Amino acid sequence: MRSRAQLILNLLKTKHDPSQILVKLALRDALAGCESVLDIGCGASPTMREIGVARSVGAEGYRPSIERALKEKLQNEMVECDIRQLTKHFTPRQFDACVAMDVIEHLNKADGLELMKSMETIAKKRVIFFTPNGFLPQRHAANDDLEEHLSGWDPAEMRSFGYHVAGLLGPKKLRGEYHSLKKSPAAFWGIVSLTSQCLWTKSHPETAAAIFCVKNVEK
Numbered sequence: 001m002r003s004r005a006q007l008i009l010n011l012l013k014t015k016h017d018p019s020q021i022l023v024k025l026a027l028r029d030a031l032a033g034c035e036s037v038l039d040i041g042c043g044a045s046p047t048m049r050e051i052g053v054a055r056s057v058g059a060e061g062y063r064p065s066i067e068r069a070l071k072e073k074l075q076n077e078m079v080e081c082d083i084r085q086l087t088k089h090f091t092p093r094q095f096d097a098c099v100a101m102d103v104i105e106h107l108n109k110a111d112g113l114e115l116m117k118s119m120e121t122i123a124k125k126r127v128i129f130f131t132p133n134g135f136l137p138q139r140h141a142a143n144d145d146l147e148e149h150l151s152g153w154d155p156a157e158m159r160s161f162g163y164h165v166a167g168l169l170g171p172k173k174l175r176g177e178y179h180s181l182k183k184s185p186a187a188f189w190g191i192v193s194l195t196s197q198c199l200w201t202k203s204h205p206e207t208a209a210a211i212f213c214v215k216n217v218e219k
Contacts, residue, residue, distance in 0.1 A: 167208025
């Protein structure tokens, strides 16, 4: 796992939205002590490589994303599967952690709850979700992608399932589809979002654009 300082420096070089850097730092910290990670609905995200996870396996159902992830070596291994049927592909306690970043909102409520149950079965130590705070309408970017939002998840609901919840990406009113900033210039509103994140929304997730949910399942 990369140090916090090294991760921040690397992300700044790639001109990340400052608030998105905090998301990756939160994930890095939540994965402390986890050597193996199942990254569910990973798409072609480089997050696990950026963080420096020892062994990450991606579970993805969208073929173009799988091909890109394989080409760019974003995961140690990719498994093409329907994430609603994880237990057909993975065994109980197979990974230290199961992570679903911007995934559960793409499932309807019943399938989302089943995903949560499956992840809590497959993980030995920790289950992590990152999702918009409540329902955020989002359309397809392409006819065959999986980008449409079908459900919303709020802090109170996630707490009721045993998750610790923190707010991320600053105030909810500043962001829209794909967590993008609604106002211009983006540099200015990015700083506003980051400042608000540090001073208020992290500890008051009901006001945040997104929520970061962590549950320890270690027995």
